Amino acid sequence: MSSTALVLVLAAAVCHAAWNIVAHGVSRIGMPFLWWGAVASTVVWLPAVPLTGGLGGASAAEFALAAAVSAVLHCAYMLVLQRGYATGRLSTVYAVARGTGPTITVLVAVTLLGERPSPAALVGIAAIIVAVVAMGVIDRPSGADAPGPRAPGPHGRRRLDPGIGWGLLTGVAIAAYTVWDAHAVREWAVAPVAFMVGCTVGEIVLFSAGLGGRWRELGAVARNHWGRIAAFGVLSPLAYILVLAAITMAPVALVAPLREISVVLVSVFGALVLREGRAGARIAASAVVVAGIVLMTA
Numbered sequence: 001m002s003s004t005a006l007v008l009v010l011a012a013a014v015c016h017a018a019w020n021i022v023a024h025g026v027s028r029i030g031m032p033f034l035w036w037g038a039v040a041s042t043v044v045w046l047p048a049v050p051l052t053g054g055l056g057g058a059s060a061a062e063f064a065l066a067a068a069v070s071a072v073l074h075c076a077y078m079l080v081l082q083r084g085y086a087t088g089r090l091s092t093v094y095a096v097a098r099g100t101g102p103t104i105t106v107l108v109a110v111t112l113l114g115e116r117p118s119p120a121a122l123v124g125i126a127a128i129i130v131a132v133v134a135m136g137v138i139d140r141p142s143g144a145d146a147p148g149p150r151a152p153g154p155h156g157r158r159r160l161d162p163g164i165g166w167g168l169l170t171g172v173a174i175a176a177y178t179v180w181d182a183h184a185v186r187e188w189a190v191a192p193v194a195f196m197v198g199c200t201v202g203e204i205v206l207f208s209a210g211l212g213g214r215w216r217e218l219g220a221v222a223r224n225h226w227g228r229i230a231a232f233g234v235l236s237p238l239a240y241i242l243v244l245a246a247i248t249m250a251p252v253a254l255v256a257p258l259r260e261i262s263v264v265l266v267s268v269f270g271a272l273v274l275r276e277g278r279a280g281a282r283i284a285a286s287a288v289v290v291a292g293i294v295l296m297t298a
Helices: 003-024 031-048 060-087 090-111 119-138 162-187 192-247 252-258 261-272 279-296
Strands: none
Touching (some): 003 192, 003 261, 060 090, 060 162, 090 119, 090 162, 090 252, 119 252, 119 279, 162 192, 162 252, 192 252, 261 279
């Protein structure tokens, strides 16, 4: 991986961690916040399209198809993720999803896209995935903050956290939009900024259809959380635009796992800033990710 691609992916990870921290406090609002986030993203980034190559080398039909499919996949990802958060532990869903997504992406990239990462890069990918999944164990709630034990199954066994299943489905969605978007920017030469804007326009349409009777909540959400909405509108698209740009320079099998360093950044932020505890375990997991990055770029 070139140094330019590495910088782009690391910058994307920082932006991804930042917008997740910003949006964390309003995660229960759900669809109304997501609607405003899509609107803000479109408004902020639409003026940049003419300055960043327009549609790129894609025809209007190719661009429309690429953006429409990506919007559907991104909305499906958000809905499955929300369902997981509603039924399972946050740390379980997020860690399983962010570990599963790049794993599937790597398999698809190797088997279908013909990419061939070096043995050292494959070891680095495995290290990053293991560290990301380990965050789910490190971040498990304990004591008074822990959820109650799962009800026993029909034979007296404890049921698995349902968040694991939703996390796996979320990982499938992550892999799906990563592979599709990589195809769009590589094969059709769709410009990343225009592509992201086209995707957010599609999200507005889809989220509007999903709001149902919650339209009346939009005004209050905008008044109470305009700062978070603005930050989301800047950082969320920027994070993925940087990833799309990196995909044009480096194999998707390397880019997909490397961007998961955002999980480590959020976890370290929680340990050092929010005082969530287990700082040693978090730093150790971070060291594993750094080692994986070194192997991937060797």
